[in-house]
Amino acid sequence: MLNGFKEFISRGNAIDMAVGIIIGGAFTPIVTAITENVLLPLIAAIFGQPNFDTIAQFTVNGSTIAPGTIVTALVNFLLVAAALYFFVVMPMNKLAERRKSGEEEEAELADDVKVLTEIRDLLQTRNA
Numbered sequence: 087m088l089n090g091f092k093e094f095i096s097r098g099n100a101i102d103m104a105v106g107i108i109i110g111g112a113f114t115p116i117v118t119a120i121t122e123n124v125l126l127p128l129i130a131a132i133f134g135q136p137n138f139d140t141i142a143q144f145t146v147n148g149s150t151i152a153p154g155t156i157v158t159a160l161v162n163f164l165l166v167a168a169a170l171y172f173f174v175v176m177p178m179n180k181l182a183e184r185r186k187s188g189e190e191e192e193a194e195l196a197d198d199v200k201v202l203t204e205i206r207d208l209l210q211t212r213n214a
Contacts, residue, residue, distance in 0.1 A: 113174065120169040121162070129161070137161075 130136040138161065141154035 113170075116173070117166055117169050120173065121165045125165045125169070 126136045138154040138157040139152055141157060143150060143152045143154060145151070
């Protein structure tokens with residue numbers, strides 16, 4: 087039983103998932119700060135209120151129906167997705183592109199590999 091747990095924990099997937107959850111938790115305050123302090127005040131400035139909860143609100147037999155809450159949830163989702171994309175995903179993609187282009191330059195041939203290649207070629211011509 088403990089061996090199975092040890093194998094599960096030592097697999098990369100469980101560790102990657104744990105790291106992802108921890109990093110996601112660390113990014114939560116950043117995304118919350120961006121949406122609450124930048125994007126929601128911008129919406130309030132444009133539309134006059136920070137959410138759409140009261141838009142198209144109506145009452146039926148004393149019960150209040152607020153379809154605007156769905157719009158608010160969708161807008162909040164899009165704001166969080168946009169914040170993550172523009173402040174996390176896009177910079178990480180640019181960093182990965184820079185690293186990838188740097189690897190291609192290094193992939194040409196290192197000096198020691200060039201010297202070894204020359205030695206190999208000289209030995210081949212001598213033996214021929």
